[in-house]
Amino acid sequence: MKVDEIVKAIDGEILTLPAIDVDVDRAFAADLMSDILVFAQPKMLMITGLTNPQTIRTAEMSDMPVILFVRGKRPSETLLEMAEEIGIGILVSPYTMYETCGLLYQAGMPGMGKLPIVQQN
């Protein structure tokens, strides 16, 4: 799914464009960067409510081309400049995490599929 299709599906806004014209092939939503780092893949869209520099770093480390911030949270200018410099696209959704994910899923964006259930402490 292209960036403009994503934005259209959630009635969102593009804050910075990714350096490459990427065709996102799945999405992952979390506020825990460690969780994102476990599943991150190139061409994966990151959906998060966390607007701090670590979101950009997490995307940079794992080659995630686009970050979508939910609940109308517009990140700081410093953060946008950082994203622009690295070449990461930043989008913002006026919907909550739940609804943003729902709208994108409805528009045909796949996730990680079924995962094994593992015992946590």
Place this chain on the structure above:
Amino acid sequence: MTQQFSLFARMGKDLPTSVLHELTFELKVLRVMTPEPYTLSSQHLMDDVKTIMRERRFSGIPIVDDGELVGIVSVQDLMRAFEEQALDAPVKRYMTSKEHLITAMVDEPVFEALKRLEQTRVGRLLVLDGDHRLVGMLTKGDIMVGLLRALEEAFNKEEEQRRQQQPRRFFESLVSDETSLLMRYRVRVNDFASGGKASAQIKQALLQMGAAPQLARRVAIATYEAEINLIIHTTDGGYLVAEIRPERITVVAHDTGPGIPNVELARRAGYSTASPLAREMGFGAGMGLVNIDRCTDELNIWTAVGVGTRVEMVFIVTEDGVKAGK
């Protein structure tokens, strides 16, 4: 002009013909033409033509009336007006009119346009869009510059590919019994704002040296987790040291305390002792060491309470960057 063309033809002898062949066919007129040319109307006087040609060093000016292309006036037309001492005549009388214009379409291959320039021996083609509106002018000079630019792009692309395919090339020019590159970073405790900077720089270095993207990503993710651990868990921060060798990359994160009381437990998924601040930054899910383990080919942890911790992460360099054992 023909000289430029033959220069190009000679250049072609040293290049794989496939590249040149592809370029002249694939490159469209749109990409090499001079867009939005200067125009005059048919009501202007030949005297205006003289002024514009002299000031702007044009040798041909398209004539447009009400947005519609109606002709072109060239230096030859101006010379005729001179001979007839009729510089006060309207452009209309001397211009080459619509039905005799030599044109090219924006989406035509450059090859076709070049052939037309050769065959008709005109100095320039008027470039039209699908609605037959004038959108540009095309000379052999434009084609020359455009092709050279496209050649350079193609060359750079090939260089890039070659670089990507040879992850070990950087080290080939350096001779020693054992060559490695050492990168050392100081990581400060609770410095969330710079968290990830060191990992990003190590990743950049690896990519510049031609490491496969997947290898660079594995190293970056594991190093980033270790960097965040230094920020979150240490008493006084610590150091990240990356040693890059042609066949393996070792990243060591070491600190001076507090040390991990139970490494077994720390390596288990979901176990965390992170502070509320760390959790606010999106960490403390208890996945750090688990994730590092997943990304590395070898993970060694030495720790002693009150002394410090040393986490050693080893990555074997493979052609495609995938974990060696897999």
